[in-house]
Amino acid sequence: MFAERTPAVTREHGRPLGRSPLVARSLSRRSVLGTALAATAGLATGCGNGSSATGDGSSSFTYWSMWKQDEPQADVLRAAIDQFTEDTGVEVSVEWKGRQVVQQLAPTLNTSNVPADLVDSSDRFAYAQLYATGQALDLGPVLDLAIHGESGNTVGSVVPAKYTDLNTTDGVLWQLPYEVVTTQIWYDGHALPDVAANPPATWDDFSELLAVRRRGRGDGPLALDGDIADYTAYWTYYAVLRGLGPGAFGKAATDRSGALLKADGFVAALSKIEDLVAGGDFTKGYDGSKWPAVQQKWAKGRSDFLLLGTFTPSETAEFAGSDFTYRSFPFPAFASDGDASQDISLIGFSIPKKARNAAAAQKFLAYFFAKKHLAGISTQAKNLTPRADIAAPAELADAQKALESREVVKTLDGVKETAAEWYTKVFQPLNTTFLTGGLTAKAFAAKLADDSAGYWKTAA
Structure with missing residues (x-):
């Protein structure tokens, strides 16, 4: 672990x-x-x-x-x-x-x-x-x-x-x-050989793959333990990274006016994640799960994809079958020439x-x-x-x-280093609500902007 x-x-x-x-x-x-x-x-x-x-x-x-x-x-x-x-x-x-x-x-x-x-x-x-x-x-x-x-x-x-x-x-x-340690989207290469042969590189590719898997399963193919705030944060952060580039999330986090958090580009990036939530792409029960229930089920083949760090194999191996083959791919780019950086x-x-x-x-x-x-x-x-x-x-x-x-x-x-209290007190609670369907992208951005502005007025 x-x-x-x-x-x-x-x-x-x-x-x-x-x-x-x-x-x-x-x-x-x-x-x-x-x-x-x-x-x-x-x-x-x-x-x-x-x-x-x-x-x-x-x-x-x-x-x-x-x-x-x-x-x-x-x-x-x-x-x-x-x-x-x-x-x-x-x-x-x-x-x-x-x-x-x-x-x-x-x-x-x-x-x-x-x-x-x-x-x-x-x-x-x-x-x-x-x-x-x-x-x-x-x-x-x-x-x-x-x-x-x-x-x-x-x-x-x-x-x-x-x-x-x-x-x-x-x-x-x-x-x-x-x-x-880096974050990737994990899957079983043995169960999904077509993905292993041609992993999705763009968001459109990824969306099409999710639609196919969702229809085949009758359930969302994305695994997420919604009670772990850092895990829900990966989805939001990567959407902002892909939409606005490196540093945009950190800059918005420390914007004392809160304006950057509700700017059009920020909301557009968040909308990608809203589409996943609204479209049923996350597995049933993720919003009420208790870690590590969902990631264990993922290792047992109950869902297809898990956005998590390179500690994933170590944490889930005891629940995976003998033929489970750990494969992963980077969070897809929003455009063919868009951001493709890798977090560490x-x-x-x-x-x-x-x-x-x-x-x-x-x-x-x-x-x-x-x-x-x-x-x-x-x-x-x-x-x-x-x-x-x-x-x-x-x-x-x-x-x-x-x-x-x-x-x-x-x-x-780096906000967990440079704006740790904002991250835990302001961002995480709202983001978890957003990832579990309690807020739209626009409402989340507006609330996050207002709460951040209030926080920075009193922060040391």
Whole structure:
């Protein structure tokens, strides 16, 4: 399982936070500092929101992990840590904290006694609790470190910039991603060989396919657990992304007047989803479901298509038949030349600015990104990695292909990082009502605009 969830509120799973003009200066700094780091293997120099941390020369560090000790990611990390200690002599003290790890660490970050030198988490938590509070060490210099056992490779040469760019803000790389999560429309390739041979690329293609499947089933072919607000949000977000392009959803979310949320283009995008709801394309009972009832039924063949993240196979495999073949395709474009970007969320490492053993932690990062260690995230944990030379597990091959060929953008335009309270308090409740048939597209947009304007008048 990718993460814990709270029904009707959130699913752990964020404005594309691309490089600013400051990055040119940051990159030149990285080149110098990275060379020094590689030469000494004991100096950790970097910038965290304008501040620097000096080398500590330590031979140990403490790592707080988002994984529980019995999860496959923990097995992969544990093996790499054991080998790291054997090869380098650097001791690692690990605490398997679970999903709230950054929230547990946050109260200590501005003190002189930060208990963890390295932490991993979902990108939105790293941004909110570390970068936004000024407590993130810039990991840019790590990109120049040589990868242990891989002649000629540095971390930056094997982790594509399109991923690190999304975790760079004002020149600060606040998280180094090692796992990639993306959203696709999932189906059983064994049951739907025609779809596997020719997946729908445009909305018209998709609509025709849904009509055929709806008639054949006598029920809606789309699976959705309507009580998970993040799941309903995927439909709305992708409609806005396809209709208005990357960044439009995030820009509208932070429009203090609310006007962008009820603009014609926004409403037109929402109307695509209204058509699905009104046309009966979602399976019967989805609007009153309790997760994971509908997605389990989907895995058993009770519906055809499920819009969800790359954690889908891991979450549903125990309910799928032995001949179930996981296939997926990107959310269809609204026009043949329309937006075709692919959303991603990232999981990765961060180092607190006040970490006492930052040098040793950075040394481990350069070690873990070796193919032989990072590959376990694919082979054992059955997830995607940022390295293009690590093949995806078979279930995620379609998703990896999409990431390789398409522009990537942060899921929900990053609003769960930059406008988290608006997302949970204003957007999610109304959006769930919209996706379950309680509001038309126009009424939803108008209400969302009014409530957003009211929210931003009082927001800090």
